[in-house]
Amino acid sequence: MTFIQKSLLGLALLFGFFALGMATGWHYGAGRVQSQWDLAIADAEKTVNKAQLNNAVATVQVVTKYVDKVRIVREQGQTIIKEVPIYVTQENDAAAVINNGFVSVWNAANSGNPPDAPRAADAQTSGVKLSEVAEQHSIEAGYCREVEQQLTALQGWLADGY
Template sequence: MNRTLALVLAALAALLTAAGAASWVTHRYHAAVKRADDAVAEAASLRMQIDNTDSSIVTVTEYVDRVQTIRVKGDTIIKEVPRYVTVQADAACTVPVGFVRLHDAAATGDVLDSDPGDSDAAPSGVALSAVGSTVAANYTVNNETAQQLSALQATLRAQGVTIIGEDPAP
């Protein structure tokens, strides 16, 4: 009976050892599978980042070219102001202080006084050609900024980002 008990205990110990070893191997297998899955996911993420970087480089190059074109056109328009707003036009048109204040407030986003007052009707000393050059320069900067924003939005869309105010991409 002792011998049978010893054999049963030995078999039980061997079975427990085998079960423990199997559990350890199974745990190691699942850990290896998880590491492999994580590596595959990271590789996919890195591939996507590389693809986005490539498209970003193209987008930046395109937008820089477009902004440069806008700047050249704006500079050309500003150079043409004397042809379209002549010295005679400068002499014939008095730009009032109120217009200058209104323009400057609009450019800076400030709020004007509710009562313009008599001083706003006085001549400002600013020539009409200077107004034309300033407006052309402001529109050039506005167009450059709009192009930069469009390029940024295109880059973000290419990366799968939803832009506020737009419908999500399908």
């Protein structure tokens, strides 16, 4: 074997050992990176699961408080509605005139749309009794108070970071 052949064989062996070392190192490094990645994913999943559990617990607490408060609001509203005939008597109904203009404004306020242009018929009696207005207002105020409780509960839930 000549010197050049021995040198080429030595270089080939050296290159082979280097390539083998690189492949082994790459394989070891890839495995290490994969295990670090798997640990990071597992930690993230634990964090998400814990947050979801905390969220579920907080949600149940908020809903329980909300449901209790809404029940109280409804009971209070029903009590007020039952009291309407005591505070707005038949004599009050007979004495009060609810005209069509009032009914138009009332309906516009409830729909959020401006009332139609005034007309002569607005001055006429509508047939709506004052006690009916009081009862309807009590019903609508109860709905508003229910929504108030719902929004307050939602704001508390959000403020707690859920």
